[in-house]
Amino acid sequence: MAKYSIKIDKFSKTFGEIKAVQNLSFEVADGEVFAFLGTNGSGKTTTIRCLLKIYQADEGKLLINGKEYSEELNSIIGYLPEERGLYRDVSVIDILTYTARLRGISANEAMKRSLEYLELVDLTLHKDKQISQLSSGMQQKVQLGTALIHNPEILILDEPFKGLDPVNRQLYVDLLTERAKQGTTILYSTHAIDEAQKMADRLLIIKDGIQLEYGSVNEVRARHGSKNIYIEFVSWAPAEKNDLYTAIINNKTAELIPNKDVTEDEILHNLLDQGVKLVSFNLDYPSLNQVFIDIMK
Amino acid sequence: MKKNYIEVAKFEYLKTIKKKSFWLATLFLPLFIGVIALISGLSSVEAAKQMEKPTSFSKIFVYDPQSVINPTFFVSPYELTDDVEASKNVVKGDKSAVLVMLSDNYYTDLSSTFYYRKDADFMGTASLPTIINAFVKQSAIAGISNPGVINILNGTPTNISYTYDEKGKLVKEGFEKYLLPIASLVVFFMSVYISSGFLLQSVSAEKENRMIETILSIVDKKSLMFGKMIGLMGVMFTQLSTWLIFGFGIYKVVMSKFSLPIPIDFSNIDLSLLPLNIFLIFMGFLFFAAIMIGTGAVGTGAEDSRNLSSIFIILSIFPMYLMQILLTSPNGLLATVLSYFPFTSFMVLLIRNSFGALPTLQLVIGIVTSMIYVVIAMFLALKLFELGCLMYNRRPSFKEMLSYFIKRG
Numbered sequence: 001m002a003k004y005s006i007k008i009d010k011f012s013k014t015f016g017e018i019k020a021v022q023n024l025s026f027e028v029a030d031g032e033v034f035a036f037l038g039t040n041g042s043g044k045t046t047t048i049r050c051l052l053k054i055y056q057a058d059e060g061k062l063l064i065n066g067k068e069y070s071e072e073l074n075s076i077i078g079y080l081p082e083e084r085g086l087y088r089d090v091s092v093i094d095i096l097t098y099t100a101r102l103r104g105i106s107a108n109e110a111m112k113r114s115l116e117y118l119e120l121v122d123l124t125l126h127k128d129k130q131i132s133q134l135s136s137g138m139q140q141k142v143q144l145g146t147a148l149i150h151n152p153e154i155l156i157l158d159e160p161f162k163g164l165d166p167v168n169r170q171l172y173v174d175l176l177t178e179r180a181k182q183g184t185t186i187l188y189s190t191h192a193i194d195e196a197q198k199m200a201d202r203l204l205i206i207k208d209g210i211q212l213e214y215g216s217v218n219e220v221r222a223r224h225g226s227k228n229i230y231i232e233f234v235s236w237a238p239a240e241k242n243d244l245y246t247a248i249i250n251n252k253t254a255e256l257i258p259n260k261d262v263t264e265d266e267i268l269h270n271l272l273d274q275g276v277k278l279v280s281f282n283l284d285y286p287s288l289n290q291v292f293i294d295i296m297k
Numbered sequence: 298m299k300k301n302y303i304e305v306a307k308f309e310y311l312k313t314i315k316k317k318s319f320w321l322a323t324l325f326l327p328l329f330i331g332v333i334a335l336i337s338g339l340s341s342v343e344a345a346k347q348m349e350k351p352t353s354f355s356k357i358f359v360y361d362p363q364s365v366i367n368p369t370f371f372v373s374p375y376e377l378t379d380d381v382e383a384s385k386n387v388v389k390g391d392k393s394a395v396l397v398m399l400s401d402n403y404y405t406d407l408s409s410t411f412y413y414r415k416d417a418d419f420m421g422t423a424s425l426p427t428i429i430n431a432f433v434k435q436s437a438i439a440g441i442s443n444p445g446v447i448n449i450l451n452g453t454p455t456n457i458s459y460t461y462d463e464k465g466k467l468v469k470e471g472f473e474k475y476l477l478p479i480a481s482l483v484v485f486f487m488s489v490y491i492s493s494g495f496l497l498q499s500v501s502a503e504k505e506n507r508m509i510e511t512i513l514s515i516v517d518k519k520s521l522m523f524g525k526m527i528g529l530m531g532v533m534f535t536q537l538s539t540w541l542i543f544g545f546g547i548y549k550v551v552m553s554k555f556s557l558p559i560p561i562d563f564s565n566i567d568l569s570l571l572p573l574n575i576f577l578i579f580m581g582f583l584f585f586a587a588i589m590i591g592t593g594a595v596g597t598g599a600e601d602s603r604n605l606s607s608i609f610i611i612l613s614i615f616p617m618y619l620m621q622i623l624l625t626s627p628n629g630l631l632a633t634v635l636s637y638f639p640f641t642s643f644m645v646l647l648i649r650n651s652f653g654a655l656p657t658l659q660l661v662i663g664i665v666t667s668m669i670y671v672v673i674a675m676f677l678a679l680k681l682f683e684l685g686c687l688m689y690n691r692r693p694s695f696k697e698m699l700s701y702f703i704k705r706g
């Protein structure tokens with residue numbers, strides 16, 4: 001497990017008259033994959049830039065591993081900016097070794113890791129080519145390499161899937177999933193809600209610099225669903241009404257409307273206690289995509 | 298952790314000197330200047346030869362009522378004439394004919410008149426007066442018997458100057474006197490135009506290709522800025538060393554193969570001026586490097602930054618236009634004022650110091666103001682860099698800059 005986490009507490013930032021972020025607070029736990037969702041201009045990039053001290057925060061604390069960002073944290077952080085690009089007239093291997101060296105890795109080790117990464121993403125044959133000679137997809141792979149080359153314990157990715165074709169998008173997902181399995185803490189902002197639903201443990205939704213949703217993916221979905229439960233059964237039907245729910249029964253299916261403060265776990269156990277043989281037990285949660293669209297309206 | 302600015306400096310240095318274009322520029326610039334100088338020199342020699350031989354004229358009538366020109370000079374195409382009108386008629390009908398009329402009172406007024414057709418050979422018409430004047434001079438010298446007088450009239454005087462230094466030591470003055478000022482100015486120009494140009498290019502390209510944010514997430518802005526400055530200063534030294542080695546090599550070869558009259562006595566160069574010159578060049582580099590970094594950061598791209606920087610370049614070369622005044626009156630009002638104006642101070646102080654024309658008090662004030670200007674320029678560059686480096690597709694407004702300076706100052 002990674003030892004580090006991110007904590008943002010009452011963070012605010014303004015640009016002139018524009019309040020980019022207001023009183024934002026959230027935490028990213030060790031080894032967690034955390035999605036930072038919001039439309040363009042909602043304050044995601046500003047938050048990340050302030051976290052990395054590229055911008056100065058006006059108010060609040062932005063901590064990585066309990067400390068404000070400084071160069072000494074470089075060896076444990078990998079960052080992929082939203083506005084990305086590479087030196088066009090520098091070779092692939094030189095860019096990777098340069099970013100590794102800036103993170104305090106020795107020259108030999110930097111070269112070794114760069115070659116290993118190029119092998120992983122199938123770019124070994126292109127190592128001496130200048131960036132301008134590579135296709136856009138290859139450049140994206142090199143770009144991600146600059147964030148991963150030092151095996152960081154924390155990855156901060158601003159719109160990592162932006163501008164990727166489906167093949168590279170899947171490559172990014174695979175590489176990040178692999179890192180997450182190894183215990184890397186990942187904070188990423190995105191518009192790719194489907195990927196967030198699949199990859200993220202928890203998420204935060206921000207709009208116009210104000211936090212709207214924060215929690216696990218299912219918690220957020222549940223907060224926006226009807227909470228009704230749909231079941232299919234092959235035995236006798238459940239009770240039409242009890243202390244936990246009211247049911248609308250239709251042949252071998254039923255819609256259960258939970259009473260106030262009753263959880264789906266309690267209803268499931270109650271049904272099993274009644275001897276109802278369940279084929280399916282589905283919660284009426286909207287997709288994360290739907291939640292996002294509803295919130296942003 | 299290792300200081301990142303060293304890593305940035307190393308990368309910037311290697312990135313630049315690995316480029317073929319850098320070596321092409323470094324090796325071909327002096328070669329190009331040399332070739333231009335050679336062509337210019339050869340064409341001057343050729344032109345001089347052409348001027349001595351106005352062969353394009355088939356007839357050159359000379360009217361010489363006082364017999365000023367020795368008759369031995371009148372060989373074809375030169376022809377002595379008494380009939381001015383007839384000669385003029387020939388000239389009117391023949392573009393290769395010329396009439397030269399020496400005044401009736403030539404010994405008093407030294408005046409002569411030339412008649413050509415409008416379409417006569419340009420070079421010939423330009424050179425003929427010189428030739429006629431030479432005929433006149435040689436004819437006059439032929440009448441003198443004293444060989445010393447002849448030598449004075451024909452020869453070129455040689456002048457040698459000696460100066461006493463503060464300790465009373467006698468030093469021979471020669472070409473060496475100008476070597477240090479010229480070398481200092483060359484290095485100054487290199488640092489301002491070439492090295493700061495590299496810096497401008499580096500910052501604006503990094504912003505344009507969006508690499509800057511990746512780098513800024515690893516390196517703080519100060520380290521990035523100073524790293525770039527150190528790296529590109531290294532580039533300047535590499536370029537200077539290359540030129541110095543080539544220049545010295547060429548000098549040695551030329552001196553050993555041809556006995557050219559340009560012996561330089563290196564021991565005669567006054568090196569006491571060197572430390573201050575180096576200081577002023579270094580300060581000038583830092584000042585203009587800071588300006589270029591700030592300009593590169595606020596421009597929307599390489600092209601925009603180049604346009605923005607041109608105003609500062611013009612200001613920096615302004616003293617060149619006033620060089621004559623600065624040299625004739627190195628302690629005059631203009632020289633003194635320009636010594637304290639930020640964009641001109643470094644070059645003007647350098648020129649004045651190179652010629653030993655800087656009073657001690659002004660020297661001290663110049664050193665102090667130079668350092669103050671550099672500190673201010675660095676501060677402004679850093680703030681502009683912070684403000685503008687991530688501002689893509691637009692420049693920060695003056696109001697934004699002012700507000701940022703006040704807020705972050």
